[in-house]
Amino acid sequence: MSSVGCLAATGQLGSGFQEASLRAGLSMDPAFIGCDAGSCDFGPYYLGSGKSHFSDQVVARDLRLMLLAARERGIPVIVGSAGTAGLDAQVDHMAGLVDGIAREAQIRLRVTTVHTELEPAAVAAMHAGGRLRALSALGESARAEDIAACAHVVGVAGAEPLMAAVEAGADVIISGRCTDAAIFASVPLLEGAAPGPAWHAGKLLECGTACTVKRRRPDSMYARIDGDGFVVVPPDADTRCSPASVAAHNLYETASPYELREPSGVLDTTACEYLADGDRAVRVTGSAFRPAERYTVKLEGARPAGYQSIFLGAIRDPVLLDELDPWLDGLAAALEERFEQVAGPAADGGWALRFRRLGVDAAMGSREPTPRVPHEVGLVVEVDAPEQRMARELADIAAHVALHYPVEGWTGLVSNLALAYSPAVLDRGPVYEWVLDHVIDPADALGLVRIQERTAG
Amino acid sequence: MRLGDLARLVRSKNAGPFTLTFDVIFDEEAAFDRVTGSGIIDAAWVARTYGVPEGDVQVHAYRPGLAIKVTIPRELPAGSRGDRDIFGAQQSAPLIELDIPSEDA
Numbered sequence: 001m002s003s004v005g006c007l008a009a010t011g012q013l014g015s016g017f018q019e020a021s022l023r024a025g026l027s028m029d030p031a032f033i034g035c036d037a038g039s040c041d042f043g044p045y046y047l048g049s050g051k052s053h054f055s056d057q058v059v060a061r062d063l064r065l066m067l068l069a070a071r072e073r074g075i076p077v078i079v080g081s082a083g084t085a086g087l088d089a090q091v092d093h094m095a096g097l098v099d100g101i102a103r104e105a106q107i108r109l110r111v112t113t114v115h116t117e118l119e120p121a122a123v124a125a126m127h128a129g130g131r132l133r134a135l136s137a138l139g140e141s142a143r144a145e146d147i148a149a150c151a152h153v154v155g156v157a158g159a160e161p162l163m164a165a166v167e168a169g170a171d172v173i174i175s176g177r178c179t180d181a182a183i184f185a186s187v188p189l190l191e192g193a194a195p196g197p198a199w200h201a202g203k204l205l206e207c208g209t210a211c212t213v214k215r216r217r218p219d220s221m222y223a224r225i226d227g228d229g230f231v232v233v234p235p236d237a238d239t240r241c242s243p244a245s246v247a248a249h250n251l252y253e254t255a256s257p258y259e260l261r262e263p264s265g266v267l268d269t270t271a272c273e274y275l276a277d278g279d280r281a282v283r284v285t286g287s288a289f290r291p292a293e294r295y296t297v298k299l300e301g302a303r304p305a306g307y308q309s310i311f312l313g314a315i316r317d318p319v320l321l322d323e324l325d326p327w328l329d330g331l332a333a334a335l336e337e338r339f340e341q342v343a344g345p346a347a348d349g350g351w352a353l354r355f356r357r358l359g360v361d362a363a364m365g366s367r368e369p370t371p372r373v374p375h376e377v378g379l380v381v382e383v384d385a386p387e388q389r390m391a392r393e394l395a396d397i398a399a400h401v402a403l404h405y406p407v408e409g410w411t412g413l414v415s416n417l418a419l420a421y422s423p424a425v426l427d428r429g430p431v432y433e434w435v436l437d438h439v440i441d442p443a444d445a446l447g448l449v450r451i452q453e454r455t456a457g
Numbered sequence: 458m459r460l461g462d463l464a465r466l467v468r469s470k471n472a473g474p475f476t477l478t479f480d481v482i483f484d485e486e487a488a489f490d491r492v493t494g495s496g497i498i499d500a501a502w503v504a505r506t507y508g509v510p511e512g513d514v515q516v517h518a519y520r521p522g523l524a525i526k527v528t529i530p531r532e533l534p535a536g537s538r539g540d541r542d543i544f545g546a547q548q549s550a551p552l553i554e555l556d557i558p559s560e561d562a
Contacts, residue, residue: 041471044535045536138530247522248524250519251482251519253470253471254526255472255473255476255515256517257519257522257526273521305538306538354538354539363548363550364547364548364550368550369550369551370554431536432536433534433537433538434475434534434536437474
């Protein structure tokens, strides 16, 4: 291997990039253009519901520019974790977007899809059969029936399915859930790059400009991997990396700055050196990859957890704020009594009531070290219920009761909440919860995925 | 002096849906050495401040990034009913306000 160039269009497909940056990156002779399209960061809703975080329009804008740029140079495009959660249907939907773009541009593209979804019932059976390994106490507490109740389960693939697709000659690879770094490690690994630099560069590239000194906007990022390391540089000439900014990226969203676990092993950056290469580039050496004894695939699952309705009111009355805690205790008791009349006891009706005090401790709850009552408090009232209709009914009751719930310091009928919206109550729709924190050891790296070829355009 | 005044960045974020991680990043090696040398951010302090078992706390001094990383389990999986902070984005205030004794004290 001489060297292999890697171009990331942006940190997340749909978050945008400057067309000029992509063009500048293209002129640096990349072997492929990659982009991450998903994350579990946004919560379990996307995996549970199958909805995407970005609209088709914004995704297609980014995708079209990537496809046409790659076409010019005859290099592949790799998109991982399609459609936010990487569900099979989201992969197929994105393949549909590729088809639309290809038709409009009057080009033909060989598209390979990698499906990574698993049947919840089958995963539950594997759990019952002792084939899953829990990664945490939470994982250990998961029951087979919780897993079977998941709306969707995905296995987080490594680089191997993407490598297989590239090797088979795909112009475009749309993958389901895969590790972020795998999107960028696959082509370098195929080209014979050392795995340490390939995975380390992949971890940097997957977040686009996150490893720059001052991230002004989501944008393209470039790395060139050579014999014993790699150089990372933003294509946009007004943006730069420094040794500190690149080293600091190992901290981002990782449990340890030295280790990044992948299905096939662990990236170890303990011995890395970060040296400036000119004003804007950084050369990284010393990245090591320790192959795992067993190939492991992490699982993600989300199960439905009922419905919610909420309302938000601002409290500004200083007399009420002076007695906020006892007032909220009294309100909770009054609401619980009224909810029981309407929907039965919480345990039978499956409802729950929750307050959040914005301005006091909404971000940190019981961990809040300084719970001061300020001059204004935002009160969020949340109602969970097994059905939306019931959540709405109870939240409507709660809004009315809270508005007029008596304040000890006043005599007479009070109105306690500045409600900004009519109707005050918002239906949040279905809510979901993460279930799995497990890995599985498939027979081989392609054992849990389905790879299909099709033509677009 | 507050840790937030010594560091160029103090932040929190999820590391996966079940884990919360904090980064304290310095501009100057001297500040990094002062805080790591003080031993003030240790597993016991984190456990006390965030109400988690000491055995579940990871503290990494990361010299290449002039940073200290602290990792703990989340109270609830991200986005579960009752969770307050889906991204784990606003959990770093106790670190920002942590008083770092002056070196000659």
